Amino acid sequence: MLIQDYSSEHLTARLRGEGIYLVTGAFTVHLRIDLPHLARELGTMYGAYRIEDPPGICDAHAHIARLGGVRGLLGPRVQAWADGERIFEPVPVVRAYTLLESLLNWAIATSDLAPMLVHSAVLERDGHALLLPAASGSGKSTLCAALVCRGWRLFSDEMAVFDLVSGELLPNPRPVSLKNRSIEVIRAFAPDAHLSPVYHGTPKGDIAYMRAPAQAVARANQSARPGLVIAPTYQAGANTTLAPLEKAQGFRLLTDNAVNYASLLRTGFDIMTDLVERSALYTLTYSDLDDAVERIGRLHAEVVAASESA
Amino acid sequence: MDTSAPSDRGVLWKIAAAAPLPMRCWDGDYVVYNPSSGDTHVLDIVTGEVLKAIVAGATLRAELRARFAAFLEVPADARLDAQLDVVLAALEGIGLIEQQHGC
Numbered sequence: 001m002l003i004q005d006y007s008s009e010h011l012t013a014r015l016r017g018e019g020i021y022l023v024t025g026a027f028t029v030h031l032r033i034d035l036p037h038l039a040r041e042l043g044t045m046y047g048a049y050r051i052e053d054p055p056g057i058c059d060a061h062a063h064i065a066r067l068g069g070v071r072g073l074l075g076p077r078v079q080a081w082a083d084g085e086r087i088f089e090p091v092p093v094v095r096a097y098t099l100l101e102s103l104l105n106w107a108i109a110t111s112d113l114a115p116m117l118v119h120s121a122v123l124e125r126d127g128h129a130l131l132l133p134a135a136s137g138s139g140k141s142t143l144c145a146a147l148v149c150r151g152w153r154l155f156s157d158e159m160a161v162f163d164l165v166s167g168e169l170l171p172n173p174r175p176v177s178l179k180n181r182s183i184e185v186i187r188a189f190a191p192d193a194h195l196s197p198v199y200h201g202t203p204k205g206d207i208a209y210m211r212a213p214a215q216a217v218a219r220a221n222q223s224a225r226p227g228l229v230i231a232p233t234y235q236a237g238a239n240t241t242l243a244p245l246e247k248a249q250g251f252r253l254l255t256d257n258a259v260n261y262a263s264l265l266r267t268g269f270d271i272m273t274d275l276v277e278r279s280a281l282y283t284l285t286y287s288d289l290d291d292a293v294e295r296i297g298r299l300h301a302e303v304v305a306a307s308e309s310a
Numbered sequence: 311m312d313t314s315a316p317s318d319r320g321v322l323w324k325i326a327a328a329a330p331l332p333m334r335c336w337d338g339d340y341v342v343y344n345p346s347s348g349d350t351h352v353l354d355i356v357t358g359e360v361l362k363a364i365v366a367g368a369t370l371r372a373e374l375r376a377r378f379a380a381f382l383e384v385p386a387d388a389r390l391d392a393q394l395d396v397v398l399a400a401l402e403g404i405g406l407i408e409q410q411h412g413c
Contacts, residue, residue, distance in 0.1 A: 246336065246337050246339065247336035247337060247339070248336050248337065248339030248341060248352050251336075251341055251352065252352060255350065261350075262348065262349075265345075265348045266332065266343060266345060269332055269343040269350055270332070273332075273334050273341065276334075276336070277334070277336075
């Protein structure tokens with residue numbers, strides 16, 4: 001069953017009671033929420049997601065509830081728990097949704113599945129995955145959102161998830177996190193995109209989330225092989241520049257952005273070197289989103305054509 | 311007649327790890343995984359070529375010196391010896407190779 005198949009009242013009651021087993025790609029989180037407004041926001045942003053019923057194995061037991069007691073006197077705040085432990089600082093009730101997203105990120109990063117994780121947006125087109133590895137603040141999520149709005153399949157705006165056996169990328173399509181000026185940039189770029197309310201005053205400034213397309217969520221069990229890696233950097237006023245990256249540089253860039261490469265030992269080395277060998281590697285400097293999306297599309301088409309003729 | 315440098319005699323080099331070294335060469339850069347430490351190293355072409363020679367079984371310093379000179383296309387002189395010492399020390403420092411003193 002999908003979340004959207006539940007009435008708002010039923011979803012709220014279930015989240016408050018036994019919870020739901022929310023499936024996002026390869027991950028499943030047992031989620032309980034005691035806040036009706038957050039249950040409604042979840043219903044809006046995650047309507048197309050599957051609830052595992054009857055529940056199976058999950059990656060984390062997560063719970064979000066209003067804080068009582070002395071902390072509550074400071075103003076209504078909410079707290080997150082994962083597997084019974086408090087995680088993250090409490091946040092004001094109005095920002096509860098940002099806590100939910102952080103909690104889901106945490107559940108993936110600490111999953112027993114233990115795939116290789118790289119800080120990178122991932123998209124797919126024509127069966128080939130595109131990685132956009134970059135640190136926070138590089139314009140990665142903005143570019144990811146723009147590509148999604150132009151028909152690319154969303155895997156993740158935040159984390160590349162590699163299957164340890166096949167080396168393929170596993171989809172984990174979730175709402176795309178947009179910060180500060182990016183929110184208006186995407187509103188202008190794609191007026192039809194569904195954005196959450198803007199959450200003000202987070203440690204990263206203003207945040208809004210772009211809902212993942214239902215088609216990406218429905219295909220969340222379809223992995224893809226990597227084909228193109230582009231490390232993006234937003235630079236105000238810059239012309240769009242795509243420059244090839246040597247493989248050793250690409251390897252360094254990818255391992256620098258990896259979350260758990262070192263702990264995977266030989267398996268990590270094999271997946272990472274395979275990724276580098278099978279991918280075309282580039283850096284991208286951009287300021288014009290339309291131009292960047294168009295150039296990436298052309299490059300991707302060339303890479304796909306070359307791969308199919310090889 | 312022995313034409314090797316004085317320091318060559320009796321020195322053997324070998325891979326420090328018991329397991330094979332997974333290695334890739336891309337456009338003149340070597341990427342190698344050390345199974346003993348779990349570390350990955352990106353090596354320049356010269357260091358990578360020396361390591362490759364040791365992996366291939368060139369354990370005598372004199373042999374490495376000859377290969378190094380041929381690869382760089384320079385005479386096997388004192389300057390080359392100094393360069394080779396730097397490379398070997400670097401590879402030993404990151405735990406990829408170790409020396410054995412023979413007789």
